[in-house]
Amino acid sequence: xxxxxxxxxxxxxxxxxxxxxxxxxxxxxxxxxxxxxxxxxxxxxxxxxxxxxxxxxxxxxxxxxxxxxxxxxxxxxxxxxxxxxxxxxxxxxxxxxxxxxxxxxxxxxxxxxxxxxxxxxxxxxxxxxxx
Numbered sequence: 600x601x602x603x604x605x606x607x608x609x610x611x612x613x614x615x616x617x618x619x620x621x622x623x624x625x626x627x628x629x630x631x632x633x634x635x636x637x638x639x640x641x642x643x644x645x646x647x648x649x650x651x652x653x654x655x656x657x658x659x660x661x662x663x664x665x666x667x668x669x670x671x672x673x674x675x676x677x678x679x680x681x682x683x684x685x686x687x688x689x690x691x692x693x694x695x696x697x698x699x700x701x702x703x704x705x706x707x708x709x710x711x712x713x714x715x716x717x718x719x720x721x722x723x724x725x726x727x728x729x730x
Contacts, residue, residue: 602620629729634656681712
């Protein structure tokens, strides 16, 4: 078994976490850490707008997946963490806009949380993909 840690170009680099981890064997499993609405420079995108933050978090997640040799269609598990008091409908609407209507969608867990890693974060998304 091989474990590879990826911090691809286009994503903010932070010494506290890895953007994606690829575990290889008979198949390859990719674990993408929680993605927020942060651009490459570490600036928050879409302050006070859960739809924009969800779109940016998914864009970041997709960047990590591509660096690991996967696409959104390889995702088998999503976790979506939503700041309490925010509209899950607006967040999931933006999520559906990016995801579309794929056959055999992955499992998903939506979780309301009291806080995220920064007071301006409204949503965080992590994923597991298999290639």
